[in-house]
Amino acid sequence: MKAFAILFFVLVCFIFLRCSEDSPEIPPAQDPTGILVIKSNPSGAQIYLMGTNTGKTTPDSISNLDPGTYDGFLYLQYYDTAYFTATVFANVTTIIDTSLEDTLPIVEYIFDYQTDVSGDSVRFYFTINQDVTMDSIIVLRPTNLTGTYVTNKYSYSEELFEHKDQVGNLIKYYLPPPQSGLQYYPAIQNRNYYFNLFGHKAYGTKAEFRSYYQVGL
Numbered sequence: 001m002k003a004f005a006i007l008f009f010v011l012v013c014f015i016f017l018r019c020s021e022d023s024p025e026i027p028p029a030q031d032p033t034g035i036l037v038i039k040s041n042p043s044g045a046q047i048y049l050m051g052t053n054t055g056k057t058t059p060d061s062i063s064n065l066d067p068g069t070y071d072g073f074l075y076l077q078y079y080d081t082a083y084f085t086a087t088v089f090a091n092v093t094t095i096i097d098t099s100l101e102d103t104l105p106i107v108e109y110i111f112d113y114q115t116d117v118s119g120d121s122v123r124f125y126f127t128i129n130q131d132v133t134m135d136s137i138i139v140l141r142p143t144n145l146t147g148t149y150v151t152n153k154y155s156y157s158e159e160l161f162e163h164k165d166q167v168g169n170l171i172k173y174y175l176p177p178p179q180s181g182l183q184y185y186p187a188i189q190n191r192n193y194y195f196n197l198f199g200h201k202a203y204g205t206k207a208e209f210r211s212y213y214q215v216g217l
Contacts, residue, residue, distance in 0.1 A: 034088035036070065037061045039097040042205075045074035045082070061093075078104055078204040102204040107132055109197065111215050121184030124193065124215060127170040128163040131202035132209070138198075139175055142191040154180065160202060192216045 038047050040058040047056045049072040054062060058074060065088045074082040079100040086094050113124045134156040142149055154177055165171055175195070176182035185193075197211045 032066075032090050033064045034067060034090055035061055035063045035093040036065055036086055036088055037093060037095045038072075038074070038084075039095070040074050040076070040082065041097075041099045042076070042079075045076035045079070045100060048073050048075065074098065074100065076100055078102065102207070104130055104201060104204040107199075107201060107209040107211060109211055109213060111195065111213050113215060113217070115187055116184060120187055122187035122217065123184045124175045124195070125172040126175070126195075126213075127172060128161060131160065131162050132199050133158040133202050133206075134161050134197070134199040136198050137175065138196040139185075140194040140196075141185055142188040142193070143186060145188060145191070147191075152176065152180075156199075158200070161199075187217060189217050 036049075038056075038058055038060060043058050045058045047054045047058060047060060047062075049062065049070055051071075054060075056062070067088055067090050070086050070088060072084055072086070074084070080103050082098050082100055084096050084098060086096050088094055108129045109126045111124060111126045113122050115122045135158060136156060137154045139152040139154075140149055141152065154175075161173060162171060176185060192214045193216070195213045195215070197213075198209070200206045200208050
């Protein structure tokens with residue numbers, strides 16, 4: 001009887017092990033959704049997906065997306081809107097990485113001048129087509145009719161020059177600057193005055209500019 005019990009126990013163990021070997025393993029559950037990672041250069045662009053503001057800015061990710069094709073765009077002030085189409089797959093991370101294009105034009109100045117009542121002195125003024133941060137302005141100007149020139153340099157250390165006032169009128173900036181102590185330069189007729197301006201765009205890519213102008217009396 002005891003031998004029969006042992007044999008029965010061994011038989012049951014054998015059947016259990018055989019069934020375990022024959023049973024296929026159940027694979028782990030796959031995530032039915034995907035992840036979309038969105039980057040941009042420069043960063044900080046608002047992310048819109050399927051026409052809706054996601055409330056996220058680049059770089060960031062959007063998870064739990066059903067597989068499929070998604071249209072979207074990135075918005076950042078002073079840059080062109082960047083449109084994209086992304087295909088999302090289950091259990092896969094899709095990455096969108098794009099460079100944004102600056103929409104601001106090159107920096108341009110318009111120069112003019114005015115003389116005093118006597119006509120012996122002159123001061124120049126300029127307007128700008130956008131906000132800039134100025135580093136320096138160098139003025140090369142004549143002192144007499146024989147062709148002698150002197151140089152005046154004005155430093156600003158990235159001071160903001162706004163192109164419009166609060167009501168939208170173009171701001172005039174004068175040379176010589178009022179704070180320099182000079183109000184006018186000597187007005188030398190039939191001679192050119194040269195202006196070199198150095199700085200950066202205030203917005204967008206903040207690209208450096210070096211602008212050169214000449215004005216003749």
